[in-house]
Structures are given as structure tokens and as C-alpha cells.
Amino acid sequence: MSSRKRFMLPEEEIPRQWYNIVADMPTKPLPPLDPKTHKPLKPEDLYPIFSKAVSQQELNETDAWIDIPEEVWNCYRNYRSTPLVRATELEKALGTPAHIYFKNESVSPVGSHKLNSALAQAYYCKSEGITNVTTETGAGQWGCALAYAAQTFGLEAAVYQVKISYNQKPYRRSIMQTFGAQVTPSPSMSTRAGKDILTRDPNNQGSLGTAISEAVELAVTTPNCRYTLGSVLNHVTLHQTIIGLEAEKQMAMAGEYPDVVIACFGGGSNFGGLSFPFMRHNILDGKKTRFVASEPASCPKLTHGVFQYDFGDVAGYTPLLPMFTLGHNFMPANIHAGGLRYHGAGTIVSQLLKDKMMEAVDVKQLESFEAGILFARTEGIVPAPESCHAIAATIREAKRCKEEGKAEVLLFNLSGHGLIDMSAYDQYLSGSLQNFEVSQEDVNRNIEQLEKII
């Protein structure tokens, strides 16, 4: 074990390939289905929505390693490797024998891991002659990343931002605009999907599900335009595996290997991005690392959801995905971790959870911020509200290690910083922040309301 605090890779060690865990999975995920015919999708079916390259990546079950295009790698090296850091001060504060490491994705230019996939998706669109991209964003982390990536590759970007976040976090809107993107709060009157939602519910505050519907609709009704997505789908997680592949090399620099890998969970891309490169050693090399996804108690699809085919969006525009879901009509409470307010889990993670190759825990809002404050006061970085969920789950594991007297190695993903979420910290510090919780009965009731899809 090294006594170093912070581990960086030299530029030539930045990975040149992404890792596609589907190729190595003992049980492949069920296929996504065409929402009309209920037949398994072929890549061509996705071409009207996504770039061809990511459509093929989405359904690739055979290639474990996908080359990172030179143009994307040249962007990665502007901010990668991100640091792997030993959280020695947090360890001391907890009095735990555990060794806590975190991968610090907050140092990316847009403050989160989201850029890793945004650059790839924008590059592929550009290389296929696309001129315009659309997307959804919750807290705005993904929207900022996509806006920057579009700017980088000379594309026009239109972003639908979840209305509650648009109003709660105006700074992220400004960042997107600074990068030249057009930003619309969702639901809006600019799409059929948005109008339908607002007609039914004029005060609808939006969710990632509503924003996806609007962005997809704009993409398929605009010439030479494609949709891009910040999480959930396989190709997004694929691009995020750069996180775990770097972390693997950096853990080796530290002379350690993780016993537990932890990440917050919205759609699954930051969780999968960190976890899958390590999980391949569980699959192929008999390692016994545990993988823990930490989700908000107010949006608990992994711990309380149902595994079934469901839509990825509120309007039902997307393919049908086999997922742990709370129902695509589920409207999460207005927690500050906007990036975790999504009703479903990606298909890979859903299969892995079903196969008990990973675990999930749910964390209430107050516990998440309590963890975030402790982290800020020990490690000096104010974490994003989403990342606070990973920290809370890590602290639970570190306390368990203390009780059990075990010096386990814990690794979590600091997916982003919270410098644009300070109003949430204000509320926590002033005692006005609330917990929200969804019970199993709530979930069951919501699922029953859904029309039987398949």
C-alpha cells in the first residue's frame, strides 16, 4: 500500500478502449423491444433517434473492448486522468480501519463525469454528418456536458431541462448557455409530449421522463438531428467505463484492490462506469468484490421497483426496456439530487441485480447531506447532491468495517461537485431540508395504474 494521497495516470496511460461488460456477462440482458411490434430491436431501428455508431454499441453483445476514437481521446486528455484519492481525513473522522478511496470526476471542466459520454456521442453525430443534437437534463450536469461537447464538435444543441431543476439551479442553465446551447424547461409547450403533459397537469414540475419525451420528439421531427442521452442506456455506460478502467490502474499504483465499489444511482452510467471494469474480474478471475448502488429513498427503483419491460420516458416514445422500474409514470419528489430522479434502471444493471452480482441500498435526503457535509469538512470538496448518496453508502460500509474490525478497501465515485447546488446545502444547514420516502405499497400502487405493456 502506498502512502500517497492522490494518484494520477500519465497521459499515455489513459485507456484507449472502453469496456463492454455485456460481452462477458454470464446471462445477457433481455433485448430492448420495438414499442409497437414488440420485436427485439436491431441497430437500424435506432438510427432515426441516435447516431449509427452508438446504435450499434447499444446492442453489441460480443465485443468486450471498443476503441475510443482518437478525436474523443484527444478531448479526454484535456481533463483525464481524473485523480484517485485516498480519503484519509474522512477515515480519521470515522475512526474506521477501512481504506477509503474515491475517484474524483468532479475535476472535469463541467464538474462531473457526464462529459465522458457527451464527447463520444457528439463526436459520433458529427462524424456521421449530423448538425443538431437534442437532450434532456435533470440537475443540469448532463446538459452542461452535452452543451460543451456540442460546442467542441461544432453541433447545435437544444436541451430540455426538468422544470424543477431549471428553477432550482439557474446557474447550470447559464453554463449551458455560455457553451452556446438553447435551454427549455420541461414540460414545455414546444412539443406534442409536453403539451399533453401540461394539459393533464398544468403545474407539472417535470422529471427526466418528461424531458426525454420532449427531446426525443424534437430529434425525430427535426432534419439532420439526433437525440443524445446522459445515462440509462448501454452505450452511455460503455463510455463511462473510462472511469473504472483508470481507477483499476490507479488502485494498482496504490497497491490495493477494492473489496467494495460504491456509486450513486440514477440511470446507472456512473455506477456502471466505475463498477464494470472491476466486475469483469469477478466474472473472469474469481474476485469477490461487492458492488453497491446507492439510490434515493424517494426514487428507489433498485430496492423497491419491479423488474419488467417499461418505457424509458413518460410519453412512451422510447423502446421497451427490461428494467427495474417504478413505472414510467412515476413522478419523484423534488429532492436536490436531480440526476437521481429517474424511474428506471438500465438493462445491464437490472440484469446484474437480478443475478445478485451487485447490491442496492436506498438513502434518505438528510442522511445524504449529512454525509456530504462530513466529506466537505474532511476532504475539502463539496460533493454534488447525487454524489452524497455514494458517500452516505460508503460511510455505512466504513462503520460496518469499524464494528467488524476489518480493514476493507472501499472505492466510491465522486461523480461531481456541488458548488452549483449550494442552495441545497443552505437548506440542510438551516434545518429546512426534508426527507422523502416511497414505500413498497406506493410503488405497487403506481405500477398497477400502468396499462399492461407487454
Add this chain to the structure above:
Amino acid sequence: MSSRKRFMLPEEEIPRQWYNIVADMPTKPLPPLDPKTHKPLKPEDLYPIFSKAVSQQELNETDAWIDIPEEVWNCYRNYRSTPLVRATELEKALGTPAHIYFKNESVSPVGSHKLNSALAQAYYCKSEGITNVTTETGAGQWGCALAYAAQTFGLEAAVYQVKISYNQKPYRRSIMQTFGAQVTPSPSMSTRAGKDILTRDPNNQGSLGTAISEAVELAVTTPNCRYTLGSVLNHVTLHQTIIGLEAEKQMAMAGEYPDVVIACFGGGSNFGGLSFPFMRHNILDGKKTRFVASEPASCPKLTHGVFQYDFGDVAGYTPLLPMFTLGHNFMPANIHAGGLRYHGAGTIVSQLLKDKMMEAVDVKQLESFEAGILFARTEGIVPAPESCHAIAATIREAKRCKEEGKAEVLLFNLSGHGLIDMSAYDQYLSGSLQNFEVSQEDVNRNIEQLEKII
């Protein structure tokens, strides 16, 4: 010249000493004077205000190298080295043959270079048995750094924040509170100095000069409490030389040496921190690097100020410093670059400017944000309004290189990111941002109003 984009030092290459340029200066700065006796200060005279260690550093004219305490270095390695980056995309956008590099201090946990001195000052206080620290802050970058550093070393921190910034930038207040500091807008009714200012001018929006008066007063009237400062003084600049010392090694990794070194200028610590390690090669090794300080046209002490003894604060609590000054009563316009709203320049920089060992330019607010937007859209990082001034000056140099057909090497300091200053970008993008300018006549009139100090 390397084709790499980004240069990082391995942990063992992080410098172990700071560089004290005073030891190598051909003409030493004039001494600071006791405000009552007008006699040159001895370190002991500063002990009631500062820690003993920094009091000695402040007046050290003989030692070129000062050891960085192990405890401080252990904090540095949590976020250092910061990257040196080749701004290839900015170069392309400008069509310049210049090679533009920037040192990216924005990746520090608090988003700016300020932590480099905050950690040192807090450590020295702690090691001398001090329990409480006070300070001033403008935009909040320094206050956040000091709040974090105080937390790190177990000190209580009280921060006076310039009132206009306290109201314009509430997120930075939240960050300070998240790190456990007490924050008061200045001028306030909590000190004699604040009461005097508010009695004369109830709507006074504050300046660094007012906040310094209040913080110094609190320090000298509170048991076991010392004052800490974010810029201007020699010891602060000394601690910031870690920036330039790293940059020197990183430029060597890139196979280049700067022809021009550029930084924004408030009190001088980020400018001196980057410049002085390179300037020593001008002094000792016959290098011909130019050093350009970029200040706001609304607070132009270097380009329009007068060189004379003046106070560092509005109330006249500080020692008398030989400085380029606009007069300690000068009230700068409410530009968004709050960290540059200071009436005077540090004594070292003032002497260097007098001796023509460096240059200064002034930049209007709109030009600074135009430069910041171009930087954001090319290099992907939203710069702090302060740093926008360095970028604007760099762009001027890059355009000159284009006109002259010279492939000069330009190096500037990206002292911080602007993610908490997005309201300023909003105003710029919506066309509502204004220029402010101070003429030589304005400055002369203000200086004449001052009582003759010495």
C-alpha cells in the same frame, strides 16, 4: 516541444520550498512602516495581528527559499500539482502562431489558487496555539479557502465578506458555512470600523478595504485570535509561488519556456505566485521573459495609481505600505471580478513595476467577459471573472503574435473557475453588463482628498 495537452507532476515532484523573490531583488522594496511612529516594522510589531511565522516571512529579505512545512505539503498533495494545459483550441480559434499555456488553479477543492496560502496561514496559527482566525473576502474565493483551511487545522474562522459580493454571490457564503465558518457582510455594525463607515455612508457596499479593517479589528480585540489575509502581503505571495515553481517544471516537461507570463491582478498574490519563479531567471540567468499584470479598468492602481506609502485598509489599521495605490479611501465600481476590487498593490510588485521588471495593462469588464466566453467555448472551462482579465490580456498578446508572425510562448494563470459567478455571465450574454472606467483625473482627485500620510 511536446504534443501533450496537459502536464501533471508526480507527487514526489511537488515543490518542498516556496520562493522568496525579495532575497534576489536588485532593489529591495521600501520597508512597511508603523502607522504611528513611521518607523520600519520589525516582525515583533506584527505578532499581535499575524502568526509569528508569517510575520517573519513578511519581512524576510535574505532567504530565497523557505521550507514548506510537512503538514502543509501533505495538504498540497491533496490537490496539487494542478495541471499545466496547452490551450490548443483557443490558439486555433485565434489563428495565432503563439503557443498558449495556462496553469489551472481552478481544480483546487475550493475552485481557486487561494488555498495555497490559506493552508499555510492556518497551519502556522495552529502550530502557535492560536484558536481563532479572522479574514476578509471579496468574491468569496479567499473566504472559502480560509474556511476550509481553518476546518482542516481545527480553528474557528470568522469571515467578513464585502457586502456587494455577499449579496451577489450567496453560494460562496454557503460554501464558507458548509466548511463551518461564520460569515458577516462588511461593512457591518459588529466593529468600530464598520460602524464608522456605515455612519458616514449607510448604503456603503463594502470593499476589500472595509472588510480588512473589520477583520483586523476583530483579531486584535479577540483573545487568541489572529488575522489572515488573502493577497497583497509578501508572505501570501510567497505561499503562492508553489504555482510558478510547479509551472516551471511543467513547462520543461512541455519542452518550452515562457516569453510572456500573464496573470490577473488584485493585490498581487496570484500574479506573483506564477511570475516570481520565472522572474528569478530574468534576475539571475539573463532570461528576457515579460511579465504582464492584468487589472480591471475600474480599479487600475498599476496603470493609473500613484506610488506612495498608504494604508492597506479603509480605516487605517494596517501598517503603511509603499505601494501603487488609488488611495485607501477608493471605492471601486461593482464589477463582478470582486477579487480585483482593491485599491493597492503589494510592496514587492510595486517595486518591480517601478523598476520596469514587469508591465501592467488594464481591461474593461466587457472585454474580460468576451475573453472568458471564448475561453469557455474553446477550452471548456468557465473562468472566474478575475481570471477573465488574464485571458483578455493573453488574447491581446496572442493577436500581437499573429500580427508579428511570432510563435511566442504565452503562459497565464487560470486562477479560478467561474461556476459560482454565472449570474455575471447571464448579464453579459443578455447584454446588460456594463463597463466601468477610472480616468487618471479621477485617481488624482481621489489621492488629493487623502490626508497626507507621510
